[in-house]
Amino acid sequence: MRADLARVLGLWRPRATWLLGGIAAAAVAALLGLALLAMAGERVAALAAGGLLLLPLVVLRPASRWVERMLTHAATFRALADTRVWFFRRLAERMPAGIGLHRSGDLLGRLVADVEALDRLYLSAIVPVLTAIVVVLVTLALLAGAPLLAALVALPLAVALLLPLLLAPGAARAAAAGATAQGRLRAAAVDPLMGIEDTLAANAEARAGAALATEGAALAAAQRRLAWRGAWAGAAGAVLVQAALLGALGWGLETGASGLGLAVLGLFLAVAAAESIGTLPRAGTTLAIAAASARRLFEAADTPAPVAEPVTPAELPAGYALRLEHIRFAWTPDRPPVFEDLALEVPEGARLALLGPSGAGKSSLAALLLKLAAPQEGRITLGGVDLANLPADAVRRRIACLTQDARLFDDSIAANLRIAAPTAPDAALWRALDRAGIGELVRTLPDGLATGCGEGGARFSGGQARRLALARVLLSAAPVLILDEPTAGLDAETERAFLETLETVTAGRSVILITHRLTGVERPTRILRLVGGRVLSAAG
Amino acid sequence: MITPGEGNAGAARALLRQQSKALRGHVLRPVAFGLAATITGLLGAWLVARLVAALLGHPGAGWDDLAATGALALLGIGLGLAQERSQLAAGEAARARLRDAAFARLLALGPADPRGVGERASLVVDRIEALDGYFARWLPAAALALLAPLVVIVAAFMVDGRSALVLAIAGLLYPIAMALTGIGAAAASRRQFESLERLSGRFLDRMRGLPTLVLFNRQEEEATALGTAADELRARTMRVLRIAFLSGTAMELLAAGAIACTAWRYGGFAGDPTAGVFALLLVPAFFAPLRAFSAAYHERLAATGAAAALAPLLDRPAAEGLALEAMPPRVVVTFSDVRLSYDPARAPALDGLSFRVNAGETLVLAGPSGAGKSSVLRLLMGFIRPDAGRMAINGQDAMALRPEELRRLSSYIGQKPHLFRGSIRENIRFARPEATAAQVEAAAQAARVTDFAAALPEGLDTAVGEGGWGLSGGQAQRVALARAFLRDTPLVLLDEPTAHLDPGTEAEVIESLQRLCLGRTAIIASHSGARAQLGRVLEIAAGRVPGTARQVPA
Known part of the structure; x- marks a missing residue:
């Protein structure tokens, strides 16, 4: 946990000035709050006649809180933007094996939530903890005149400081249990919906509903355990603040008139500190959740690249005939091989139909050709050059693929198409749209090529979105096209x-x-x- | 094209209101605990004030009071825990209730729902979770923000009218300050927040499509664009926050002002300082529920978004119709001039289709893709309703039955049967949960599931479905057949049962199919060459039987 969080802080180092500035502003705001209440207390207790200092504090304290919030948020946004871009690049470099072709959108989407969980690390854990440390130190300094009083007030507050660290491991376990429960809940929703026809055909609606309710209750129980931890931590923090308050009063009762001023000061310091200390215990949960997110992020970011780039890349050949020789390939050593001694030739200009039931390795073949995976044995050549000697981006300029989960971005139709050819003129876009059989529909749209596609192409029906994705592939200049179930979703x-x-x-x-x-x-x-990892010629 | 508009927000508010009413009991409990905790806190503050007075030489309070203060503090903390617990319970109750309702509606929508499975699942998982804060935190916080400050003012009034006045003025200024800063924030933010959401959605969007970007060599350009977008996002967000934070600042200002006023009033006051100290301690107590209210405010925003997504689903009326009174032993199916259209812009799927299947007969619907074969089966399964015409079972209108009651008549095998997460045995039993072990075994035998299951590591108990043993298409088809054998209904509906099978497997499956259809009424959609051996073939094209006169719909 500590290593992951330290690495996050390392990523944020370029923004250190902003981050430290936010912390300083938070400390100043907390101290001004302390000063306001303590001075008001002294005045009410008729111990200090002066009240002139109070007036500026009335304005300074709220102003400092505003500055604190602006600074800490500005710092978080900067740090988070860096993290996003870093992570995006990192993941793009090493698209984990298989992720490119299989329902990976959701997995990647979850990683986004993890990046976003990191902003809580600074705002809800680091800033309050450091602020509280400053408050405790200042309290200690102000009460230094009476060591016993200082100990009575500052010690409980200092113990409250330790709470987040003490609570984090347990909270991490509880949070992990919650995540597992949520996964199970999702599965209980997805399974009957995936087989919706079979669910309905078996009159199993009530059973599916009951199964979902059971998982929902399990998730609620896991969340309750986590929240309950937080609640107890909050209660512990409140007990400690009360202990400080009672300590100051008790010390005052014991000492009598001589310690009056300090006792009242201690009392109101404890009251004022309650605000900073009160948020601390929750910081433990935040810390745990952020650490878990960081763990997942770094795991994804540290996966070794599935296919190493060649040290001395070969020249890109002019030809584009593909040839696969004696390919043996398994996604992982512990899984049965997808291909055994596969041989295949795709001469220039050939139109090859590759049939097979799902799971026969059709998509694995696409992954091999696109250098998203490398065969364990055998070689693939493009225009006579071994694919292993060609850089991945060069291969992908030659081979374009319409994957099963090809995604439309939340951008205009034109921008979506130009992903395949950034400099293509509008005429080329229309040609590709017409070829994919969707030009007519786009022409009827009031905004034409500028029409937004919505998230994941949500503005269009499944079939229309599929045709737009097809148009994108047709627009690319690649001489080899892989079309993976191009007509899925089309009537x-x-x-x-x-x-x-x-x-x-x-x-x-x-x-x-x-x-x-x-x-x-x-x-x-x-x-x-x-069939069975090999290719058989089939009659038309 | 879906755009969330004003109507959606209205539906969301209506949904939240209606649910809060239904959950009133759950929501009131935390409010009661919260108020009790506030009163305990006030009593404690009074004792502390007396103790301070004692320190200042106004005897009356001693160690007993100190002990009582400690006890009250513990009681208050206990009440706080009870409040938290009841809040959690309120959230749990709300989620369980809404999840059940939403999921039942999703299942009732059935295969006709055009949304993806992930999107639908996220409705009953993520969207429902997002409602938690509304019931668990926002509602109690909103109630306490109204009630707790009132209690504090009453307490202040009992001690000192003017302190009560100070707090009352602060309390009245609070909504005014909120409104002033709020209006500014709203004016600045409505459009800003929209673009803000669009920009923060961009990262999610591009991450989800990362494979597509990598395949087109566009990852570097996108990374740069993401950086630029993030800068822009930050600048916009900070502009919004600059004003949004002012509302927090306004509250701080009120609190600080109240403290200063109290201090000013009692400053240099020579008499018993109990009232003064008490009044001062009331200020944080007065603002604490307002702070909690501000902190819970975003819960409401998040919940409104989720409720807007859920409202259209939950507002759907439940399907109406009759229940199936007795299971008929034999079934005659008649279609008379049935019409069905999925999309008014395109040719209808069924265009006045009429046919009759006698009891015990097997009818093979043949014809090209899109001829309407599957639509016939979907209608008989109640997945969709016809636009016009009559569909009768044993002469009775089938549409009078509730869809789930209609389905009780049939065993249906779709084009790609789904294997649920569980063992093969559980997957077969799925069709009839009350079946005995022997009946399940017999169905597995009849569909020849046992043939291939014998070679699996744990036979019929081998786990299949997501994350389990992968079965081939033919094997999955046979599990579905076993389900149909076990279900043992008078009507059998099969949609392209052999479409994805290689010829060897096809022959085996057809042999089992013939046994399944024996003595039952069966309708099979098929364009396979083996169809003639199954039963009477009825060719359909463009949604009707060719050659029949096309009637003009009324």
């Missing part, structure tokens, strides 16, 4: 229309069409069937 009519034109729209390029069935209109030059 039968559109599917036929698209597949019939496949030959014309991809003229002059190699196409690898990955599908679980052929409709009969594709006219591929070759049909191959993936």
Whole structure:
């Protein structure tokens, strides 16, 4: 935990000035609050006649709180922006094996939540803890005249400072249990919805509802344990503050008139400190959650790159014929190999249909060709050059892929298409849209190419979004196209229309069409069937 | 195209109001504990004030009072814990209630719901979780922000009218200050917050699409753009916060002012200082519930967003209709001029389809993709309702039944049967939970699940589904067949049961299918070449039987 948090702080080092400035402002604001209440107390107790200092404090204290909040938030935003960009780059460099092709959006989305959890680390843990330390030290200094009183007031407050550290490990366990419970709850919701037809067909609505309610109750129990820890910690903090207060009063009763001034000062210091100390115990939970987030982030950021970049990259060949020889490939050593002695040739301009049931490795083949994974044995050549000797970005300039989860971004249609070709003129965009069979629809939109797609293409139906993604791939200049179930989500009519034109729209390029069935209109030059990790020629 | 508008926000507020009313009992408890804690705190403050007076030479209080103060403090802390506990319970009750309702509606929407599974699951997980703070923190905090300061003012009044006046003025100024800064904040922020959300969504958006970006070599450009967007986001956010924080500052100013006024009033006062010290200690007690209110304010915003997403779902009326009184032993299905359209812009899926299937007969619906074969099965399963025409079971209107009652008549196997997380045995039993072990075993035998299960590590108890043993399409198809055998209904509906199977497996599955259909009424959608051996073939095209006169819909 400590190592992860230290590494987060390391990432934030360039913003140290801002972060420390925020802490200083918070300390000043807390001390002004202390001064306000203590001076008012002294005055009411008729111990100090002066009240002139009180007036500026009435304005200074709120102003300092405003400055504190502005500074700490500005600092957090700066640090967080750095973390985001760092993490994005890091993850892009080493897209973990398999993540590129399988339902990875949600996983990546969860990592975003982890990055965002880090902002609490500074605002809700680091700032209050350091502020409280300053408050305790100043209290100690002010009461230094009476060591016993200083100890009676400052000691409970100092113990309160230790609470977050003492509570963090337990809170971390409770938070982890909560995360597990949440995962189970999600699974209890997803499973019956994934098989919604089967759920309904079995009249299992009530059973699915009961299963979800059980997991919901389990999650609530886990959250209750975590919240309960926080509540007890808060209660402990309150007890300690009260102990300081009673300590000051008791000391005053015992000492009598001679210690009057200091006793009243101690009393009101304790009252004022309650505000800074009161938020501390919750900082333990924040610390634990931030540490867990940091752990997950660094785990993802530290995965070794699945395919090493060549030390001395070869020249990009002019040709684009693909050849796979004796490929043996497994995603991990403990899983059965997807391919055993796979051999395959895709000559320039070939249209290859690759059939096979799901799980036969069709998408794994795409991962190998795109250098998202490397075979354990055998070699793949592009234009006669071993893929292992070509840098990944060069390969991806030659081979474009429409993955099953190709995503539309929350941006205009034009911006989404230009991801494939940043400098393409509008005419090229329209051509690609027409080829994908969606140009007509885009023309009817009032904003045309400037129409926003919404998050994940939410503005469009599944079939329309799929065709936009297809247009993007068609726009790319890559001579080799991999189309992984290009017509998934399209209705039968559109599917036929698209597949019939496949030959014309991809003229002059190699196409690898990955599908679980052929409709009969594709006219591929070759049909191959993936069975048991090998390729078999199949009759059309 | 969906844009959340004003209507949505209204529906969200209505939903939250209605739920708060239903959960009143749960929400009142923390408020009661909170008020009790406030009163305990006031008593404690009074004792502390007396003790300070004693220190200053106004005898009356001693060690007993100190002990009582400690006891009161402990009581107050205990009450605070009780408040927290009852708040948690309120949140839990609210979530359980809403989750049950939302999930039941989601299931009732069925396969017709166009949203992705992840999105729907997030409605019953994330959106419901986001409502927790509203019931657990915002509602109690809002009630206490009204009531607790009043209690404090009453306590102050009993000791000193003018201190009470100071607090009352501060209390009245609070909403005014909130409104003044709030108006400024709202004016500055409404548009700002929208763009702010868009920008912070950008990171999520680009992260989710990272694979796409990497495949197009665009990751570096996006990283740079993200940095720029983050800078812009920060600048905008800080502009909003500059004003938003003013409301907090206004409260601090009021608190500081109240402290100074009290100090001023009692400063240099020679008499018994008990009232003065008490009045001073009341100031933090007065502002604490207001602070808690401000802290819980964002819970309301988060909940409104979640409620807006949930309201359309929860507002849907439950399906109405009759229950199936007795399971008929034999079933005749009649379609008369049934029409169905998914999208008014496109050709209808069923365009006046009529046919009849006699009891015990197997009807194979044949025709090209999109001819309407699956729609017939979906109608009979109650997944969708026809736009016009009549669908009858044994002469009775099938639409009069509630969809789930209609489904009790049928065993249905879709194109891609889903295997739920659990063992194969549990997956078969899913069709009829009350079945005996022997019946499950027999169904597994009949569908020839036992043939391949024998080779699995734990036979029928092998875990399948997400994270379990991966079964091939043909094997999953046979598990679904076993479900149908076990369910043992008079009507069997099969949608392309052999579409994804290789020829060898297809023959085996068809053999089991024939046994399943024996003695039952069956409708099979299929374009496979093996269909003729299953039963009478009815060709349909463009949503009707070719050659029949196309009637003009009324």
